[in-house]
Amino acid sequence: MAYTEEQIENIKTRILSALEEVIDPELGIDIVNLGLIYEINIDENGYCYFLMTFTDTGCGCEETMPYEIAEKLKAIDGINSV
Numbered sequence: 001m002a003y004t005e006e007q008i009e010n011i012k013t014r015i016l017s018a019l020e021e022v023i024d025p026e027l028g029i030d031i032v033n034l035g036l037i038y039e040i041n042i043d044e045n046g047y048c049y050f051l052m053t054f055t056d057t058g059c060g061c062e063e064t065m066p067y068e069i070a071e072k073l074k075a076i077d078g079i080n081s082v
Helices: 005-017 065-074
Strands: 037-042 047-054
Touching: 005 037, 005 047, 005 065, 047 065
Parallel strands: none
Antiparallel strands: 037 047
């Protein structure tokens, strides 16, 4: 099923809400309000792509945080893969 632009915008809103639940362990602030998310794209088939950075090049959560984010996003109705 292909999504309309309106449906995609609704899903993006839910994505941002979900990402606000992902907390940077070093700073205790969510990754959205830290400005770590640069881009969120979702296509008409429900594939979600996001571009982010970390607070430090040696951040200990480089391995775990992308997995945590993907799990939160896949739980959103309308996202089929991340």
